[in-house]
Amino acid sequence: MNELITSTAAQLAEKLSAKEVSSEEVAQAHLDRIGEVDGGERGVHAFLHVNSEEALAVAREVDAIRAAGGDDAAALHPLAGVPIAIKDLIVTVGQPTTAGSRILEGWMSPYDATVIKKIRAAKLPILGKTNLDEFAMGSSTEHSAFGPTRNPWDLDRIPGGSGGGSAAAVAAFEAPLALGTDTGGSIRQPGAVTGTVGVKPTYGAVSRYGAIAMASSLDQIGPVSRSVLDAALLQELIGGHDPFDSTSLTDPFDTLVAAARNGSVEGLRIGVVKELGGEGYQAGVEARFRDAVELLRGAGAQVVEVSCPNFKYALGAYYLIMPSEVSSNLAKFDGVRYGLRVLPKDGPLTIERVMGATRAAGFGDEAKRRIILGTYALSAGYYDAYYGSAQKVRTLIQRDFDAAFAQADVLISPTAPTTAFKLGEKLDDPLAMYLNDVATIPANLAGVPGLSLPGGLADEDGLPVGIQLLAPAREDARLYRVGAALESLLEAQWGGPLLAKAPVLGGVK
Amino acid sequence: MAEITRDDVAHLAQLARIEMSPEELDKMAGELAHIVDAVKSVSEAAGPDVPATSHPIALSNVFREDTVGHVLTPEEALSGAPDAEDDRFKVPAILDEE
Amino acid sequence: MSDATLSFDEAMEQFDPVLGFEVHVELNTKTKMFSSAPNAFGDDPNTNVNEVDLGMPGVLPVVNKAAVESSIKIGLALNCEIAESCRFARKNYFYPDTPKNFQTSQYDEPIAHNGWIDIELEDGEVFRVEIERAHMEEDAGKLTHLGGATGRIQGADYSLVDYNRAGVPLVEIVTKPIVGAGRRAPELARAYVAAIREIVKNLGVSDARMERGNVRCDANVSLMPKGATKFGIRSETKNVNSLRSVEHAVRFEIQRHAAVLAAGEKVTQETRHWHEDTRTTTSGRPKSDADDYRYFPEPDLVPIHASREWVESLRAQLPEPPAERRKRLKAAWGYSDPEFRDVVNAGVMDSIEETISAGASAAAARKWWMGEIVGRAKVADVDPAELGVSAAAIVELNGLVEGGKLNNKMAGQVLDGVIAGEGTPTQVMEARGLVLVSDDGPLLEAIDAALAAQPDVAEKIRGGKTQAVGAIVGGVMKATRGQADAGRVKELILERLGVEA
Numbered sequence A: 001m002n003e004l005i006t007s008t009a010a011q012l013a014e015k016l017s018a019k020e021v022s023s024e025e026v027a028q029a030h031l032d033r034i035g036e037v038d039g040g041e042r043g044v045h046a047f048l049h050v051n052s053e054e055a056l057a058v059a060r061e062v063d064a065i066r067a068a069g070g071d072d073a074a075a076l077h078p079l080a081g082v083p084i085a086i087k088d089l090i091v092t093v094g095q096p097t098t099a100g101s102r103i104l105e106g107w108m109s110p111y112d113a114t115v116i117k118k119i120r121a122a123k124l125p126i127l128g129k130t131n132l133d134e135f136a137m138g139s140s141t142e143h144s145a146f147g148p149t150r151n152p153w154d155l156d157r158i159p160g161g162s163g164g165g166s167a168a169a170v171a172a173f174e175a176p177l178a179l180g181t182d183t184g185g186s187i188r189q190p191g192a193v194t195g196t197v198g199v200k201p202t203y204g205a206v207s208r209y210g211a212i213a214m215a216s217s218l219d220q221i222g223p224v225s226r227s228v229l230d231a232a233l234l235q236e237l238i239g240g241h242d243p244f245d246s247t248s249l250t251d252p253f254d255t256l257v258a259a260a261r262n263g264s265v266e267g268l269r270i271g272v273v274k275e276l277g278g279e280g281y282q283a284g285v286e287a288r289f290r291d292a293v294e295l296l297r298g299a300g301a302q303v304v305e306v307s308c309p310n311f312k313y314a315l316g317a318y319y320l321i322m323p324s325e326v327s328s329n330l331a332k333f334d335g336v337r338y339g340l341r342v343l344p345k346d347g348p349l350t351i352e353r354v355m356g357a358t359r360a361a362g363f364g365d366e367a368k369r370r371i372i373l374g375t376y377a378l379s380a381g382y383y384d385a386y387y388g389s390a391q392k393v394r395t396l397i398q399r400d401f402d403a404a405f406a407q408a409d410v411l412i413s414p415t416a417p418t419t420a421f422k423l424g425e426k427l428d429d430p431l432a433m434y435l436n437d438v439a440t441i442p443a444n445l446a447g448v449p450g451l452s453l454p455g456g457l458a459d460e461d462g463l464p465v466g467i468q469l470l471a472p473a474r475e476d477a478r479l480y481r482v483g484a485a486l487e488s489l490l491e492a493q494w495g496g497p498l499l500a501k502a503p504v505l506g507g508v509k
Numbered sequence B: 001m002a003e004i005t006r007d008d009v010a011h012l013a014q015l016a017r018i019e020m021s022p023e024e025l026d027k028m029a030g031e032l033a034h035i036v037d038a039v040k041s042v043s044e045a046a047g048p049d050v051p052a053t054s055h056p057i058a059l060s061n062v063f064r065e066d067t068v069g070h071v072l073t074p075e076e077a078l079s080g081a082p083d084a085e086d087d088r089f090k091v092p093a094i095l096d097e098e
Numbered sequence C: 001m002s003d004a005t006l007s008f009d010e011a012m013e014q015f016d017p018v019l020g021f022e023v024h025v026e027l028n029t030k031t032k033m034f035s036s037a038p039n040a041f042g043d044d045p046n047t048n049v050n051e052v053d054l055g056m057p058g059v060l061p062v063v064n065k066a067a068v069e070s071s072i073k074i075g076l077a078l079n080c081e082i083a084e085s086c087r088f089a090r091k092n093y094f095y096p097d098t099p100k101n102f103q104t105s106q107y108d109e110p111i112a113h114n115g116w117i118d119i120e121l122e123d124g125e126v127f128r129v130e131i132e133r134a135h136m137e138e139d140a141g142k143l144t145h146l147g148g149a150t151g152r153i154q155g156a157d158y159s160l161v162d163y164n165r166a167g168v169p170l171v172e173i174v175t176k177p178i179v180g181a182g183r184r185a186p187e188l189a190r191a192y193v194a195a196i197r198e199i200v201k202n203l204g205v206s207d208a209r210m211e212r213g214n215v216r217c218d219a220n221v222s223l224m225p226k227g228a229t230k231f232g233i234r235s236e237t238k239n240v241n242s243l244r245s246v247e248h249a250v251r252f253e254i255q256r257h258a259a260v261l262a263a264g265e266k267v268t269q270e271t272r273h274w275h276e277d278t279r280t281t282t283s284g285r286p287k288s289d290a291d292d293y294r295y296f297p298e299p300d301l302v303p304i305h306a307s308r309e310w311v312e313s314l315r316a317q318l319p320e321p322p323a324e325r326r327k328r329l330k331a332a333w334g335y336s337d338p339e340f341r342d343v344v345n346a347g348v349m350d351s352i353e354e355t356i357s358a359g360a361s362a363a364a365a366r367k368w369w370m371g372e373i374v375g376r377a378k379v380a381d382v383d384p385a386e387l388g389v390s391a392a393a394i395v396e397l398n399g400l401v402e403g404g405k406l407n408n409k410m411a412g413q414v415l416d417g418v419i420a421g422e423g424t425p426t427q428v429m430e431a432r433g434l435v436l437v438s439d440d441g442p443l444l445e446a447i448d449a450a451l452a453a454q455p456d457v458a459e460k461i462r463g464g465k466t467q468a469v470g471a472i473v474g475g476v477m478k479a480t481r482g483q484a485d486a487g488r489v490k491e492l493i494l495e496r497l498g499v500e501a
């Protein structure tokens, strides 16, 4: 494979600033790769829209600035010219934003998300928009209205979700970097099952302005990459305070890259969460997880077991809070101001009936299921028992984290209980699907940051396993320090990145 | 199992403005009952003394100064509208009377 | 279909009314509640909107600090407690004027609660109205119903939506049930809304123009049998948007409820629509969502903690309350009750206060405003203050009259000139050649001519019928085109005829 597409973002950045390659060549190589592996019957189908012209134009602009030299060249962002893919839940001027839903098909946002403004300012060519479960609701990307994305490790398997498109794009070398959004694990779980790195920052560390809301109190935009350092570079770029997001933190998050460059676990207390393992966890997942813990211990970390007894309520609390917020956040899709409008087949033509017909036709089954569930959980007579109780569970989970972080600097667990399952396998069993997020959800409920990195391949199926690291709120840097250390320990064992073991897609060169 | 009838779902679907066929209502009632069963232990998890957390990271008093910022042009505002007239969004009748 | 009503007197013989009001006040901030788009009235459709106001995918709200401060001021002016901590909530319902299909409002934690205001009725009787809460929320867009015959929602074929008003900051003021108003309930309703309007206008937080919808009233009415203490079933008449309508709507609902109850039936708990043309209400279609708004805390906004220092610094900025100010001014000016009430009702209290501080006496200020300017404003169909007569001009004009330079009739002409923009009173007087003739020479000439013209009258006066002098005075005034001092003319005539006054 072309070295331009297998390089990490950090490696590309170095080659670009050394003028060993041009940004245009890099962008073109990725566009070529997309053309090679993304389309067709058995394509990865990571992209819903490919933005070739604009990406190349931005790349040429970066090349011109570099060629001219001087202050402008010196002022270029380190990632200038490194291409990126954007989860199609994040609004972009000039490209359609669909949220993976028929109800927004063809919609063009008149404004850019804050993270997109930052990416444009830093001059990263945007390759296109990546596939996702409709409105980020799912763990397999099968709930996309535009067809599923396939896992580059096995094209018959799911790439995780909801950000399966971003993870698959990065795993299939279609993009070195991508943006995801993580509400209950939608960055980390796809990372785990595709052998890539994904980070959910501390809630509020990255602006949500322009990320189409699924569950406002849980959503967070974060980086998808092939290395811990790349994720740090991207989070530092997109993070920071945004006055357009009232939940945006004012704390600086500017030590992430330094942390990723100085990975170490010497003397660090690492907490194994007792409740995130055991029943429901695939044997191969648990084996790789234990290996990782032993590697850390061998590198000087002090491993302790911690208990988070209320994590058993996390999935239930999540499946009350999330759909409740979903039911309200998705109310705006009604066929009045933008998007699809469908007229009722018969009977009187009133706006109420048009809204009903539009939403019936525009939303898929999972979206409808969650909207109805959320409507139920918020409705009179049920609020206290459901939504209210779930908010209390959130407090209990935060207390569990507080207690655990009193004993450990970082927590560790498998990211997902299983490796990638077969397409269609859990599509008709919502509860089985929901269990994929059991280990990732507590971080969203508590707002703490979480990082998933590849932990090796499960013995029984040869598919990637993800290791999740969790840190206290605002301590994202700690994740990058530990993540980078574990990554280098593992890669030393493997003799290179895990993705080097992935099957070769497309035409072999 | 949680008692969720087709009529309950029909009411929820009406509140949520999603037209549903009788078959969809039946299917949804069954699925909903299952999910509610799976999550309802939540209501017994915390006692009355536990406060609710609605924001994962507690902030307060996040304000904007009262200074005029950007606006969209009517063309931008209406660019995605399914129907429009005279720079306004056009919607079918609100009432079906008369 | 029109509802049966009992006469108001019959209703009052049998029942005691209980009232309740929800008044929405639009704040006059520069920008909207949650977006930086302009808060402006009357602009072209969908020009004061950005992606936030249109509820576009991905947008987030940010609270306008000025709107919060205005809301706290309203709370303080209504003698409310200001919550140490409050938050926003989502009120979920689908309606095309509501861009997100939820209204961002406050629910269980309003910014202000537990207040009161004293409402003075025209005869001076004072009612204390207790305030349940005042909360912050956002306005909806504006729907125009087309295709029907009437422009009303009923029978329209389609509607057009302008979201300029969407997101305009509102404060909703909710009263506790008002018991004991008896037959004065309609009057109290009007006076309450008038008082709220006056308070928010006085605070400077709202333009308070009811005709623009800056102040909008929902009126709740229920009846209970005389002497009972358990409230009856209420109706809520929505959007009663003038003071006159508030009074009529409450009166109509009392009469309608009375007819229902007197017939042994139950009042339906419902929303009613007010019809200004017929002065009646009709049943609103029961909204299917209305029973279940699925409120929950707005996750995109964070709580507001109003520190006591902040609240006190806002309290220190409050102007004198209108009722106290009226009491103070009435005492200072020495007007009688009816005099002062007329001044207030004519809307010239501020103008009179300015005129007095510009140097006029209280009596003179009242004379000019009530005697001259109010009438002219009525003819011109504008507010008296909008005629453009400055306090300084009135002081100057009054000085000209008192100094004998103008008589009252001429002063009226000068005032007309001032209103027409011809300049200061002195400039108008000079330009129009209005000079009071007080030099006896020219007057005597005119008197002699008048006496000669009416010899019979002159004879009568000589004979002692001094009251007939008026006819001669009139002749002189006519000859001098009104520019003579009538008093001096009378003196001179009597002198000429050798009659003792």
Ligand SMILES: [Mg+2]
Pocket (backbone or CB within 6 Å): C022, C172
């Ligand atoms: Mg109300």
Ligand SMILES: [Zn+2]
Pocket (backbone or CB within 6 Å): C024, C137, C172
């Ligand atoms: Zn309201």
